[in-house]
Amino acid sequence: MRTATISRSTAETAIDVTVTLDGTGVYDVSTGVGFFDHMLEQLSRHSLIDLTVRTKGDLHIDEHHTVEDTGIAIGQAFAQALGDKRGITRYGDALSPMDETLTRVALDISGRPWLVWKDLFSQPRLGGMDTEMFEHFFHSFAQAAGITLHVETLYGTNNHHIAEAAFKGVARALRTAIEIDPRKADAIPSTKGIL
Template sequence: MRTATISRKTSETAIDVTVNLDGTGAYSVSTGIGFFDHMLEQLSRHSLIDMDIRTIGDLHIDQHHTVEDTGLAIGEAILRALGDKKGIRRYADALSPMDETLTRVAIDISGRPYCVFNTAFTQKRLGEMDTEMFEHWFQSFAQAAGITLHVETLYGTNNHHVAESCFKGLARALREAVEIDPRKAGMVPSTKGVL
């Protein structure tokens, strides 16, 4: 099984993350930020990656360290669970509709971290979560996971739908990209021979 557990402890956060890439989308999430928990639950459920996420952060200051470090820990856990990346599909994309909103997500599990986030919000908060933290989460996740990640909301007006379509789009793309392709089993999907 392709699993990994990460414990990340700093003076700002204490995080434990366990992932199973070959799971069923089972999750248990607690970050102290309700809307963030909801988004991470969507990520797990729609990627079919089992996730157990426990974050205790310095929320008395603000949400920055909690959101950033959780993204780093989840990304690192997925990177470790991928191992040598033999047999994975590597590339994937997804269109994620949610009512009036449509978001496009494309990823390459390349070993070259990069994030393009073309999504805008018209309100500063969703529930108790600062909307400016969404881009930072996606950037932190891509950096630690070593993936190239493009997220673009093509249109949408409801801020909840915009955020959720981004996470669900990532989930659907991850689900495909981490899958083992039976035609490539045992091979690294790169002419370089390593990712």
Template sequence: MRTATIQRNTAETAIAVTVNLDGTGTYDIATGVGFFDHMLEQLARHSLIDITLKCDGDLHIDQHHTVEDSALALGQAVAQALGDKRGIRRYADALSPMDETLTRVAVDISGRPWLVWKSAFSQPRLGEMDTELFQHWFHSFAQTAGLTLHVETLYGDNNHHIAESAFKGLARALREAVEIDPRKADAIPSTKGVL
């Protein structure tokens, strides 16, 4: 089983996260930010990656540290569970429709972190979550997971749908990219021989 557990404790947050890349999409998530929990639950369910994530953050200040540090810890757990990345498909993309919204997500588990973000929101908050934190979450997650990640909302009006289609698109792309390719199950998917 490709699993990992990360504990991240700072003066701003205390986080425990466990992932199982070969799971069924079960989740147990509690960050104290309701809309954020909803997005992480979508990520687990549609990627089939089991995720347990508990965060006790300094929400009396704002949500920034909770969202950022949760992304960093989750990305670390995914990277650790991937190990040397032997046998993975590596590349994947997904078109994620949600009513009037369509988002395209492409991922390369490259070990070269990069985020291209082409999504925007017309309101500053969704529930109690600051919408500016979505881009920051994707950036932080890509950094520690070692992903080249492109997220582009092709069109859409509803802010909830824009956020959710991005997380579901990432989930569907990750589901494929982390899968073991039966045609190359013992090979590192790179001409370099290492990722």
């Protein structure tokens, strides 16, 4: 089982995260930001990555530090659980429909973190969360996990659907990318010999 636990404590947040990559999508998430919890649950369920998150943040200020630091901790746990990345498929992509919304996701577990984010949010807040924080979460996650990640809302009007399609799309792309390819189960998926 590829699993890792990260504890991260700063003056702004205290976070405990456990990920099990070869899971069944079981989650237990509590960040104090309801809509964010809902999105992390989608990430777990549709990637089949078991995810436990306990975040206590300075929500009396706003949700920024909570979302950012949770993204960092999940990314760190993800990278640790992957180890040397031996045998993984490495690449993943998904088209993620959510009613009138369609989102395209492509990623590479490359060791070279990058985020390209194109959304169509039409309101500044959603469920008590700043919509700009979705990009910030994925940026923090991609940086800490060492993932090249592209997320683009192709079209959509409902802000809830736009957010949810992004998380589900990333989940499905991750599920593909972390799978062990039986034809190269003992090989690093790079001509460099390291990721």
